[in-house]
Amino acid sequence: MNLKAVLCVLAACFQSAISLKTGNGTETARDLPPLLLVSFDGFRADYLNKYSFPNLQKFYSDGVLIKQLTNVFTTKTFPNHYSLVTGLYAESHGMLASRMYDPRVKKIFTLQNDSDPFWWNEATPIWVSLQKWGYKSAGAMWPGTDLQIQNQTSSYFLKYDSKVSFKERLGNITKWLTEDDSVKFAALYWEEPDHTGHKYGPENTTEMARALKEVDDHVGLLMEQLNQTGLWERINVIITSDHGMVQCSQDRLIQLNKCVNPSSYVLVDLTPVTAILPLTEVSVLYKNLSNCNVHMKAYLKAAIPDRLHYRNNERIQPIILVADEGWTVVQQGNLKRLGDHGYDNSLPSMHPFLAAHGPAFRKDYWMNSINSVDLYPLMCHLLGIPELPNNGSFSAVHCVLVSEKCPDLGVIVGMVIGVLIVLSTITFLFRLMKNREPSTSRPFARLELQEDDDDDDPMLE
Ligand SMILES: *[C@@H]1O[C@H](CO)[C@@H](O)[C@H](O)[C@H]1NC(C)=O
Ligand SMILES: *[C@@H]1O[C@H](CO)[C@@H](O)[C@H](O)[C@H]1NC(C)=O
Ligand SMILES: *[C@@H]1O[C@H](CO)[C@@H](O)[C@H](O)[C@H]1NC(C)=O
Ligand SMILES: *[C@@H]1O[C@H](CO)[C@@H](O)[C@H](O)[C@H]1NC(C)=O
Numbered sequence: 001m002n003l004k005a006v007l008c009v010l011a012a013c014f015q016s017a018i019s020l021k022t023g024n025g026t027e028t029a030r031d032l033p034p035l036l037l038v039s040f041d042g043f044r045a046d047y048l049n050k051y052s053f054p055n056l057q058k059f060y061s062d063g064v065l066i067k068q069l070t071n072v073f074t075t076k077t078f079p080n081h082y083s084l085v086t087g088l089y090a091e092s093h094g095m096l097a098s099r100m101y102d103p104r105v106k107k108i109f110t111l112q113n114d115s116d117p118f119w120w121n122e123a124t125p126i127w128v129s130l131q132k133w134g135y136k137s138a139g140a141m142w143p144g145t146d147l148q149i150q151n152q153t154s155s156y157f158l159k160y161d162s163k164v165s166f167k168e169r170l171g172n173i174t175k176w177l178t179e180d181d182s183v184k185f186a187a188l189y190w191e192e193p194d195h196t197g198h199k200y201g202p203e204n205t206t207e208m209a210r211a212l213k214e215v216d217d218h219v220g221l222l223m224e225q226l227n228q229t230g231l232w233e234r235i236n237v238i239i240t241s242d243h244g245m246v247q248c249s250q251d252r253l254i255q256l257n258k259c260v261n262p263s264s265y266v267l268v269d270l271t272p273v274t275a276i277l278p279l280t281e282v283s284v285l286y287k288n289l290s291n292c293n294v295h296m297k298a299y300l301k302a303a304i305p306d307r308l309h310y311r312n313n314e315r316i317q318p319i320i321l322v323a324d325e326g327w328t329v330v331q332q333g334n335l336k337r338l339g340d341h342g343y344d345n346s347l348p349s350m351h352p353f354l355a356a357h358g359p360a361f362r363k364d365y366w367m368n369s370i371n372s373v374d375l376y377p378l379m380c381h382l383l384g385i386p387e388l389p390n391n392g393s394f395s396a397v398h399c400v401l402v403s404e405k406c407p408d409l410g411v412i413v414g415m416v417i418g419v420l421i422v423l424s425t426i427t428f429l430f431r432l433m434k435n436r437e438p439s440t441s442r443p444f445a446r447l448e449l450q451e452d453d454d455d456d457d458p459m460l461e
């Protein structure tokens with residue numbers, strides 16, 4: 001257990017200790033600023049440089065901007081939304097892809113049938129932990145908030161419905177936050193710019209500009225609503241996303257059925273990460289798939305690279321195929337989407353960004369990048385609850401907080417220069433003194449000799 005975790009536990013014990021009268025925590029919840037986490041699905045990091053975002057810019061210039069998040073593999077919606085709220089890699093939280101098969105219970109997960117808690121229960125999202133400490137939380141379509149994870153939904157939630165407008169989702173969130181003081185965490189999800197990115201491709205600047213203007217208008221509405229309800233100055237707000245988007249093309253298709261007989265496998269998930277459950281000899285299938293297309297890598301489960309953190313789970317199939325950036329896997333036939341994501345999480349096109357504003361955050365502060373799993377320990381810190389075991393690091397991200405002592409770059413450069421000046425002065429003085437002394441006496445000559453003797457001693461080898 002690291003120091004941070006110990007401090008968190010102490011802080012939480014302290015909080016429950018001083019609120020014994022009312023049970024565990026609800027009384028002191030009032031002291032902490034609430035935290036609102038917002039996700040605009042599929043907001044690729046470099047959209048920030050390529051399009052204009054007057055409202056978002058206003059938001060982060062009075063707060064924090066992290067230009068890129070290294071997200072988790074697979075760079076899909078559910079795996080990454082779950083990583084944001086658990087701090088775990090996909091292999092550790094069990095939400096591995098948009099389509100999964102669990103051989104232990106023979107269940108199938110799809111985006112249309114995602115509400116069996118079984119798929120979510122390998123981890124505990126931050127809202128469930130928070131509720132166990134006596135606080136409340138609210139969810140507006142954030143994946144999982146409306147499901148019985150570890151036997152509880154978020155205290156307030158909207159049942160997932162893509163037709164509910166951003167304004168209505170936001171309206172519910174601000175209502176819950178203003179009407180109930182013990183709501184300390186709220187999570188708000190919106191489907192754009194992912195939807196437009198898939199449909200037209202991220203290189204369609206006309207369509208993307210339209211979708212991104214709408215997203216920026218939503219950020220404007222959010223600031224306005226929080227301002228009107230008196231929350232703006234006292235709430236911590238994090239705006240982020242799950243993954244980026246890349247252009248696909250009919251010229252970059254990989255046809256699986258040209259390489260393997262369709263009756264030789266069950267297709268669990270298709271593109272850009274293909275999950276194959278073999279029905280014949282694994283090695284034959286693997287050999288055919290390895291040689292299928294130079295723009296696709298085939299891995300036997302045990303050989304999936306460590307850095308993907310995508311191996312240690314029953315829900316990962318015996319053969320995994322990973323298409324190169326912008327390539328699409330099909331069994332046969334044509335391209336269905338002009339934009340896609342899910343590719344290797346080391347690709348910048350797959351990365352989202354993060355912006356934050358509120359009393360806890362520095363103003364006009366930016367960082368180049370963090371890992372998306374680092375957000376979870378940051379949020380636990382903001383909420384004053386202990387972290388559950390996770391793959392993030394508070395120290396990677398703590399500098400965004402006003403309460404943390406982080407010398408800025410200017411100070412560090414100044415210190416380095418100072419140290420160099422002192423060192424060169426000492427060297428100079430030392431040389432000066434040495435030049436004034438006769439250099440004949442050698443007080444350490446004996447020691448040197450003894451060392452030589454020791455080196456010859458075979459006993460020491
Ligand atoms: C959804 O998945 C569950 C298992 O998680 C299964 O029992 C159920 O039949 C599925 N429903 C549909 C409509 O496929
Ligand atoms: C807090 O209290 C609630 C009910 O009062 C209880 O269900 C919950 O387990 C408690 N949580 C902790 C962490 O003690
Ligand atoms: C959820 O509740 C059921 C009974 O209602 C119980 O059997 C099960 O152990 C609980 N699961 C968890 C994770 O608390
Ligand atoms: C909350 O959401 C519902 C739709 O689920 C909507 O009808 C209602 O107007 C929203 N409430 C507010 C205050 O916006």
Ligand SMILES: *[C@@H]1O[C@H](CO)[C@@H](O)[C@H](O)[C@H]1NC(C)=O
Binds near residue numbers: 204207
């Ligand atoms: C963008 O999409 C629109 C609508 O499909 C289409 O008319 C237009 O030609 C596309 N532009 C580019 C640059 O692909």
Ligand SMILES: *[C@@H]1O[C@H](CO)[C@@H](O)[C@H](O)[C@H]1NC(C)=O
Binds near residue numbers: 223228
């Ligand atoms: C909040 O409202 C006040 C008064 O209407 C206005 O001056 C201020 O600019 C608003 N702040 C934000 C962030 O919208």
Ligand SMILES: *[C@@H]1O[C@H](CO)[C@@H](O)[C@H](O)[C@H]1NC(C)=O
Binds near residue numbers: 260261
């Ligand atoms: C592997 O490829 C060979 C040669 O194309 C083909 O004859 C064979 O049926 C393939 N095996 C499977 C399991 O698809």
Ligand SMILES: *[C@@H]1O[C@H](CO)[C@@H](O)[C@H](O)[C@H]1NC(C)=O
Binds near residue numbers: 088089092309390391
């Ligand atoms: C991620 O965290 C979980 C929970 O602590 C742990 O079991 C797992 O080994 C970690 N993964 C890595 C790659 O460190």
Ligand SMILES: [Zn+2]
Binds near residue numbers: 042076242
């Ligand atoms: Zn997404």
